[in-house]
Amino acid sequence: MQFNNIRPYKNDEIEEAMSRLLKEHEFFQGLQYFCPEWNKEDIINKAKNIKRSIDFQKIFMYKVVTGILKNSSEGFSYSGIKNIKPNEAYLYIANHRDIFLDSALLQLILFENNINTTQITFGSNLMSSQLLIDIGKINKMFTVLRSTDKQKMYKISIMLSKYIRNTICTSKESVWIAQRNGRTKDGNDSTQSGLLKMLNISSDKDFIKSFGDLKIVPLSISYEYEPCDQYKVLELLESKKSPYKKKPGEDLQSIISGIAENKGKIHITIGKPVISKLKKINQSNNYKEKINLLAKEIDQQIHSNYRLWKTNYIAYDILEQSNKFSEYYSEEDKKAFINYLEKKEVNFKEDHDEFEKIFLKIYSNPVKNSKL
Numbered sequence: 371m372q373f374n375n376i377r378p379y380k381n382d383e384i385e386e387a388m389s390r391l392l393k394e395h396e397f398f399q400g401l402q403y404f405c406p407e408w409n410k411e412d413i414i415n416k417a418k419n420i421k422r423s424i425d426f427q428k429i430f431m432y433k434v435v436t437g438i439l440k441n442s443s444e445g446f447s448y449s450g451i452k453n454i455k456p457n458e459a460y461l462y463i464a465n466h467r468d469i470f471l472d473s474a475l476l477q478l479i480l481f482e483n484n485i486n487t488t489q490i491t492f493g494s495n496l497m498s499s500q501l502l503i504d505i506g507k508i509n510k511m512f513t514v515l516r517s518t519d520k521q522k523m524y525k526i527s528i529m530l531s532k533y534i535r536n537t538i539c540t541s542k543e544s545v546w547i548a549q550r551n552g553r554t555k556d557g558n559d560s561t562q563s564g565l566l567k568m569l570n571i572s573s574d575k576d577f578i579k580s581f582g583d584l585k586i587v588p589l590s591i592s593y594e595y596e597p598c599d600q601y602k603v604l605e606l607l608e609s610k611k612s613p614y615k616k617k618p619g620e621d622l623q624s625i626i627s628g629i630a631e632n633k634g635k636i637h638i639t640i641g642k643p644v645i646s647k648l649k650k651i652n653q654s655n656n657y658k659e660k661i662n663l664l665a666k667e668i669d670q671q672i673h674s675n676y677r678l679w680k681t682n683y684i685a686y687d688i689l690e691q692s693n694k695f696s697e698y699y700s701e702e703d704k705k706a707f708i709n710y711l712e713k714k715e716v717n718f719k720e721d722h723d724e725f726e727k728i729f730l731k732i733y734s735n736p737v738k739n740s741k742l
Contacts (some may be wrong), residue, residue: 373533376513378489378506381422386636387504388417388426401430404437426508427477428489435474443633444594448479450640450675456485459542460643461569464589465559465672466548466629468597469496470619471518475638476589489537489546496621512537530571539583546589549668554730555602557735558667559590559672561665563658570661577660578648588671590643594634594679596732598627600714603728607720639675644668661703673739681707685733695737 379387391397398410408416420426439446454460466472477487492511497503512533515526524688537543549561563718566581571579596602601624608614683695684707715725 372529373512373536376515376533378423378510378512379504384421384423384426384508387508388420390500391504391508392417396501397505401434401496404434404441409555416626420508423430423508423510424487427481427510427583431474431509432478432481435471435478438471438474438629439636442630444635446475446478446636447677448475448638448640450642451479451483453640453642454485458544458585459538460488460544460587461584462488462539462544462546462587462589462640463498463549463561463668464546465591465676466550467572467591467593469553470625470628471597471633471636472548472591475591475636476546479640486543488546490546491548493621496614496625503620506698517593527568528571529608531568531570532583534586535572536570538585539611549672553598553602555606557732558595558739559669559676561668561672563661563665566661566664577652577657581648581664582645586644586668588644588668588675590639590641590672590675590738592637592677592679594681595632595710597631597633598624598730599729600718601627602732603725604718606728607724617679635677635679636679637677639677641671641675644671669739673736676736676740678740682733682737685730686737687725689730689734 390411392414400411402408416429420429460477464472464476473488473490477490480487487510490509490511491514492506494513496517497506497513517523517526518642532545534545547565549559549565551562551565554560569584570577570580573583575583581609605614644664647667648664651660651667654660654663678698680699680703683698684704687693687695688704688708711726711729714729715722718725
């Protein structure tokens with residue numbers, strides 16, 4: 371009962387939620403965008419077979435995600451599937467580049483390998499309508515509540531920590547969570563220590579047992595062309611002048627842009643469970659240092675497992691005024707990337723040099739991190 375306001379829908383709640391979705395024009399419109407061969411009657415008939423979350427994922431979400439890849443990517447690949455056991459529950463801690471696709475593509479991998487899909491964190495800021503709430507909660511998403519009040523935020527963190535631990539350790543179901551609050555804006559993926567502290571406050575066990583029970587697996591996703599790259603640059607530029615405030619509907623627009631924009635090639639690497647590193651980390655007598663060492667281990671895997679594309683190497687060489695990685699791209703590739711950059715900044719009226727510098731860092735920072 372304590373988790374009722376954040377958990378996904380249970381199976382006995384899905385039929386009612388589907389009934390609501392079938393009354394929404396946007397639901398049909400969205401599905402037909404990815405599945406133009408389906409008419410309204412086809413969708414209604416398919417919906418009749420949805421009694422569980424996995425049915426929704428199998429019938430609708432699989433089709434949607436593969437449709438996105440077909441329409442806006444040049445290929446999707448993955449590695450590291452042998453690092454996980456099909457019947458184990460894990461906490462996947464991932465770098466975060468796209469609001470929707472980062473977690474959706476992991477579900478695609480698991481589904482195609484006959485492994486149970488995960489529950490997924492879902493920010494309350496994204497729950498702007500009953501339509502989005504229903505789609506999210508049918509799709510095994512649980513709510514991460516937001517608050518600016520410190521006392522409320524602490525209570526929210528305790529509940530979230532308990533829920534994640536209960537889902538993995540008791541319900542034996544995996545969870546996907548981003549390594550930080552919000553997407554990485556500058557290409558520099560880093561795990562927030564606050565996330566790890568939150569995960570630990572629900573346990574009264576020692577450091578090794580507490581984090582060992584969660585079975586943390588670092589997850590690294592890399593896009594050849596960063597979703598919403600120009601908007602991330604603009605956000606960072608605005609943040610330099612004053613604290614950034616999201617505009618109404620901005621998150622939803624980011625989801626739509628991330629889905630529609632060309633992302634080139636995409637790769638996900640499933641890392642190795644960090645449980646084998648916990649004993650060494652625990653040798654420190656300082657709790658803060660232990661947390662930082664655990665964050666460093668997660669980051670090391672995410673950085674080293676990040677699939678570097680020619681766009682990353684080109685950006686690095688342009689920014690550093692070098693030819694260090696010229697073997698990974700041609701002059702034609704470089705010209706094409708510069709043209710891509712210029713198209714992104716065409717509507718930016720202010721300091722073009724600053725725009726270009728931040729834009730190039732989005733692509734070059736993964737190269738720097740992978741070479742550390």
